[in-house]
Amino acid sequence: MTASKSIGRPYKGQYPQLGARCYIDASAVIVGDIKIGDDSSIWPLVAARGDVNYIRIGARTNIQDGSVLHVTRTGPDDPHGYPLLIGDDVTVGHHCMLHGCIVGNRILVGMSAVVMDGAVIEDDVIIGAGSLVPPGKRLESGHLYVGSPVKKARPLSDEERAFLQKSAANYVYLKNEYLKETQG
Numbered sequence: 001m002t003a004s005k006s007i008g009r010p011y012k013g014q015y016p017q018l019g020a021r022c023y024i025d026a027s028a029v030i031v032g033d034i035k036i037g038d039d040s041s042i043w044p045l046v047a048a049r050g051d052v053n054y055i056r057i058g059a060r061t062n063i064q065d066g067s068v069l070h071v072t073r074t075g076p077d078d079p080h081g082y083p084l085l086i087g088d089d090v091t092v093g094h095h096c097m098l099h100g101c102i103v104g105n106r107i108l109v110g111m112s113a114v115v116m117d118g119a120v121i122e123d124d125v126i127i128g129a130g131s132l133v134p135p136g137k138r139l140e141s142g143h144l145y146v147g148s149p150v151k152k153a154r155p156l157s158d159e160e161r162a163f164l165q166k167s168a169a170n171y172v173y174l175k176n177e178y179l180k181e182t183q184g
Contacts, residue, residue, distance in 0.1 A: 008034070011051045019059065023175035023182075037061065037088065041175035053081045058088035058105070062171035065094045072100040072117050082117045089168035093129065101133070104141070106164040124161055128153070 007024055008016035011032030019038035024030065028042045032050035037059035042048070045066045048055055053071035063069065063086075072082035082100025086092070090103055093111035100117035103109070107121055110129035115121065118136040125139050128146035139145050144153045144160070 008032075011049075014050070016048075016050065021176070021179065023178050025178075039172050039175070041171055041178075043067075050084075053083045053100070055084045055086075057086045058090065060088055060168045060172050061086055061090040061092070062168065062175070063092045064096075067092055067094070067096040067098070070097075070099050087123070089165055091164070091167040091171065106161075106168070108164055108167060124156065124164060126156060126160060126164070 007018055008030035014033040016030045016034035018036050019040065021039050022036050023041040025042060025044045027044045028046040030042065030048045033054040034048055034050040036057045039059055040057055040061045042063050043065045046063050048069035050071060052073035055069055055071060069084055071084050074081035084098055084100055086103045087105035087107065089105055090107045092098065092109045095112045096109050097114040099115065101115045101119040103121045104123040106124045108126045109115065110127055110131060112129055113127050113131045115133040116135040119133045120138045122139060122141035124141050126144045127133065127150065128144065130148065131146055131150045132148040133139065134149045142156050144156055145151065146153050
């Protein structure tokens with residue numbers, strides 16, 4: 001990912017960096033060591049703090065309204081802490097919490113889901129609305145997970161797999177419409 005411009009607030013001299021054609025809503029708060037890939041979007045009232053560790057967001061990923069992105073600090077017991085890594089073509093639904101986890105490519109995180117420290121979400125996964133992914137849990141590629149804590153419900157259908165890419169593409173289209181409005 002090539003960072004093309006800075007936006008947001010600095011923390012210890014680190015400004016968030018944006019790839020090409022990103023949309024960041026004016027009400028979103030992004031702070032510190034955050035890099036956002038090309039064609040990604042951060043929607044109203046998102047809070048993202050790359051202060052005590054870093055956040056990386058891939059290309060064509062959308063973080064929807066009211067979501068919180070954060071990390072876990074490094075320390076004597078864990079010299080790396082838990083950064084937040086989000087892949088390409090990810091849709092993070094409204095009011096989600098992603099904290100110090102790894103989210104692969106082509107993921108749908110349902111509304112109000114919580115993903116905790118050290119969790120790993122492999123590629124091509126749907127996490128149902130309101131689900132809780134506990135610390136350190138690994139979700140296998142190609143499945144739907146639901147519940148609190150999450151349990152593997154079933155394999156994804158071909159239509160659901162195709163929807164993951166389609167959802168990301170729909171948000172690229174929408175953010176382009178918003179960019180037209182804000183750029184004149």
